[in-house]
Amino acid sequence: MNTLAQVPTEQARSTDTITYYIINPHGNNAEITWTITGGTIVGHPSPYTADGADTIQVIWNDSNKTSANYGLLKVSEIVKWPGGISCPSPEEQINVESWSRPKAKTDTSDLIICPGESFAIKIDFEGKPEYRYKWKLYDRDNPIMIIEDHTAEFITSINPSTDILIAGIENNTGTEKMYEFEITDVQDALNDSIPGDVSMAGVSIYVQPKTSAGMLKNSDYLIRR
């Protein structure tokens, strides 16, 4: 009897090359056939049939960023017994949900805001919900001047998009002031070692200087004696 090491539904990264195998006590007397949908068998077409091919490598297709790519891997074998009799095995299969690499990107490009004006930065995530991220906002001219620091602990978002609301930034310099928003780390629900991609998770924020309405003049006023 053939044995297949598998789980009913497996989670995978679309960026990984994953090895699948079966326990094959029959060696080259077993003609093994692998069939894949939603991915590719490295170096082989699908279906791929070969004697003793008890191990393959698979790259699953990329997901559509926030939902899984659903793949199916089937395997069967025909054991060629001595005497010329060949006996087929039942077909085994596993379902695979493959996910993109966790990624955060800002859906907001450079912003020009007024002094004191609150604003939102929209973050889009990729990978398997839910998402965890860290961020900070700092003075571009003086990066150690952190305006908001949320890098100590992860913030969780169950949604693939979230708006980070930021209170207004004052600007008393008399000239435009620039700040940088950065997502510093992102993870998704899969517990793997894939580092999140934050390369597109920055926004430059241009805070306009304060202006005055002007000096108030009056046509009449009282004068002390």
Next chain:
Amino acid sequence: MKYKHLNIKILAMENVKFSWLAIICMLFVQNPAKSQFIGSETDSSSSYIEVRKGSVVEYSLEPDASPGEEFRWEVTGGKIITSGAVGSGTIASPSILEFTEDKHTIEIQWQPDDSTSGFFTGNILVQKKPASGCASIITKQTARLWSMPTASIDKNNSDFTICSGDSVGGYIVVNLTGAAGYTFSYSIKSNGLKNETGNAINTEHHTITTSNDTAHIILPARLTNPSEAASKYFTIELTAMNDDFLGDGEIVSGREDFTITVYPSVKIGTIKSTKLNRR
């Protein structure tokens, strides 16, 4: 908020639509008549201006408006009488001229004079919104509103009439309005009465300066009418009033004078008799 890239502008417009919808809903539910400045930061001058209650004063911003600039004014303690303004000017219902292009000058009619000695605090707030870019911070100017300086003889001090030689004494009260630092003048006139020392009361002119909003004018202890035929009069007349500000005040009509009428002296005739006269 402005976005530097086209795709973000679309996003921003969607957000703006949502924001406006939310704002409209909030305004409709909470206070359909009251809108807001953009932001809340206020540049408040530490000094204040001082004006008379009831006065109409023009206020404008310097420098003049540039094309496309809009201004929003909000006043308490008075009403904006420039066309387009709404609200009564109270704290609950400020007088508001919403963002209007080129309205960098308005006229305010400060609240009616209630004839008091203290001041009421009014405020002028104005914000500029350029054609593009950020709204300015809000300029706030506090105004102290003072009543016109007036002097009046207290209504409890009514004219009265006495017999010649009766005691009078006491004082009359003069009420003052405006800003402390009052100066008022009065004259004392008599057409021949004598005081408690027997001296004729001549016309006198007095000027009093006080920081109190009431003043007392002392009356003679006694008034005597030397005439046996006609009543004579002791009159106090308020003649001038000023407070701590430049400009003349007023004497309240109907409360400008106080008169004591003194009846003529009554002299009894020489005692005569029917006694016998010796030859």
